[in-house]
Amino acid sequence: MNYQILEVKEQVLADNEQAAARTREALKQSRTLLVNLMGSPGAGKTSSLLRLIELLGKDFKIGVMEADVDSDVDAKAVAEAGAKVIQLHTGGLCHMDADMTARGLEALDTAGLDLVFLENVGNLVCPAEFDVGAGLRLMILSVPEGDDKPLKYPLMFTVSDVMLVNKIDTAPIFDFDLEAASSRARALNPDIQIFPVSAKTGEGFAAVADFLRERLRNKEAVGGGTLDAPSQPIAPYTGPSKAPAPTTERGASV
Amino acid sequence: MHEMGIVLHLAKTLDETAEENKLTAIGRVVLQVGEVSGIMTDLFVDAWNYFKVRHPVLVNSELVLETIPAVTWCDNCKQTYETVKYGKECPYCHSGETWLLRGNECIIKEIEAE
The missing domain is CATH 3.40.50.300 (P-loop containing nucleotide triphosphate hydrolases)
Structure with a gap:
């Protein structure tokens, strides 16, 4: 085979970041606050959600996307609490990505909703890696x-x-x-x-x-406002030379 | 387990690159993976070999991983050091005012294709 070499130099998750940015912009337009709810299996994501629906349900229209590898036990509990809910199955995947979230939001139909919770797959690792376009990350x-x-x-x-x-x-x-x-x-x-x-x-x-409530009242913050990504620019790798001076105020701490 | 999610994105990006550049087959794919990106390289290659057969242009591809060493910057004494060896605390001045300069990336460097 006669191969040519193409320089790509693209972050593998660049397409995810772009999809997340589109979601963030769309939610800003519709003034919907998307909360990415994360935590280990059994940490109490669903029961905490039920508490918040109980406290906020009178004043705000709430939607919930329940993401699970399988089953719909959480979606049933949340629907009984009075929120508009859809169940998403990740088909074995351990997290939600931006595309899956965008499709979920479309299926849920966010028109008229003030607040949407994405209950992510129970996991402390992978969901942190994937920006879904949320305005707030709550773990x-x-x-x-x-x-x-x-x-x-x-x-x-x-x-x-x-x-x-x-x-x-x-x-x-x-x-x-x-x-x-x-x-x-x-x-x-x-x-x-x-x-x-x-x-x-x-x-x-x-x-x-x-x-x-404060976040919902502060319209600037709704739908976006803060960037929901660990997006500190990192200097491109140019070989094992001396590191350049940092360009960020605060980067990922390791 | 996030390897699978990243592999799905890699396959999608390469499919799109192939379409844009009218490529029919992709061979070597050189990926730069940061030392502290949390990617398990053997799991990643396994996941790739599982998925590539589902993408016609990628069937004969081979994944080559290059490691990017992780480097941390100390804002207190303005020096850099090896992240993996010393972690969050600066080995020179013991400050915690440090941040990662590089080492958590996952970049498609280049591909061989026809």
Whole structure:
């Protein structure tokens, strides 16, 4: 075969970033706040969502996209709480990407919706890698998982705007140090907002709901405002030479 | 497990590149992978070999991975150091005011095609 060489020099996820930017722009136009809800399996994503729907459902029209590898148990629970919901199956994939999210939003039909939650696949790794076009990234760390998780899964804590520390009612039973978890998360991401909550008792959710109300009221922030991507520009690799001076104010911490 | 998601995006990008450039077959695909990108290279190649047969232009392709060493910049003492060896804390001044300069990328460098 007579091969030619093509220089591509493109980030593999460039197409995902472009799709996410289109979603962010469309949501800005329709004034819908998309929240990317992430956390481990069992962290309490669905039960936290039910609490937030209970607190915000009277004042805002809420839509939910339940992403799972399979099943629809979460979608049923959320529909019973009164939100408009669709179930998305990722077909084995461990996260949602921007294209799948855009198709989900179309199927959900966001017309008239103020707030849309994407309940991502339960996973602390992959969802952090894929920008879906959300205006807010909210992650849940639950007490039984341990306060060392920011050390083990740094990207998730780096890209999230909000961290809920769920199951705080069980803190006396577990060796969980809220101060340690908070300072580890803040070392990665000084701007992260931290709320201790219990989806079981409802403790702490009024503050989370107020935070979301504020974001919804602040129209600039709705639909986009903040860039939902770990998008620090990184100097192109030109070989093992001396590194150039940094161009970002704050990059990914490793 | 995110290897599979990244492979799907890689296949899509290459399909589009082939269409734009009227290529009929892609051979070597050189990918630059950062040392701290979190990509497991053997898993990545396995996933690629699984998916490439589903894309006519990619059936005979071969993935070549080049590693980009991770380098961290210390903003306190204005020096760089090896990320993997020292992590978040600067080995010279022990400051935590550090950030990654490079090493978390995944870039298609070049492809051989006809």
